[in-house]
Amino acid sequence: MRKADMRIDSIQENEYTVVLDVWEASVRATHDFLKEEDIAYFKPLILNEYLYAVELRGVRNEEGKIIAFVGAAEDNLEMLFVHPSVRGQGIGKILLQYAVAELGIIKVDVNEQNQQAIGFYEHEGFKTIGRSELDASGKPYPILHMQLS
Secondary structure (H helix, E strand, O other): HHHHEEEEEEOOOOHHHHHHHHHHHHHHHHHHOHHHHHHHHHHHHHHHHHHOOOOEEEEEEEOOOEEEEEEEEOEEEEEEEOHHOOOOOOHHHHHHHHHHHOOOOOOEEEOOHHHHHHHHHHOOOEEEEEEHHHHHHOOOOOEEEEEEE
16 A cells, blocks of 8 residues: 555444454564453453543545544543554554544553564554553553653
8 A cells, every 4th residue: 555545534333343353463463462352351351441432533444444543532642553454554653643643642551571562662652651461450560651742
C-alpha cells in the first residue's frame, strides 16, 4: 500500500468485529509472551468495553477494509494495532503521527516484553517515565509508561 493511498478515518460501531480481528492478528504476531487464555480473556473486553472507551481511527486498504487502527483517550494512546499482512510499511508510524497531531497523544503504555513496540515508540521520540509490575487488568505483564519528550 502506498502512503499516498492511505486514508485515516473514523470507525463505526458496526465495524468493531473487524477491528477485533485486526487486534487479534496483530497481537498473535507481536505479543508472543501472551498465553492463549490471555487472548481469550481480552477479546470480549476489547469488543464490548475498550473500543467504546476510546476515540477510534482506522487505516483502510484500497477496498475500504480496516487494516490498522488507533484508539485514544485524553492524551493517552490506548491502542495501536496493524494487521501483520501490512506490517513494516510505515502504517504504524503514520497512525502514531496522526494520533499525536490530531488526537493530542503524548503518552503510551507498552508491555515491557514487547521490545519491538518499545523500540518503535523510542524511535518516535517517546521516553520511559515509569514502570508498573502488573498490567491494567492485574495480570503479571509489566508495563512501561512512556511519554513524548
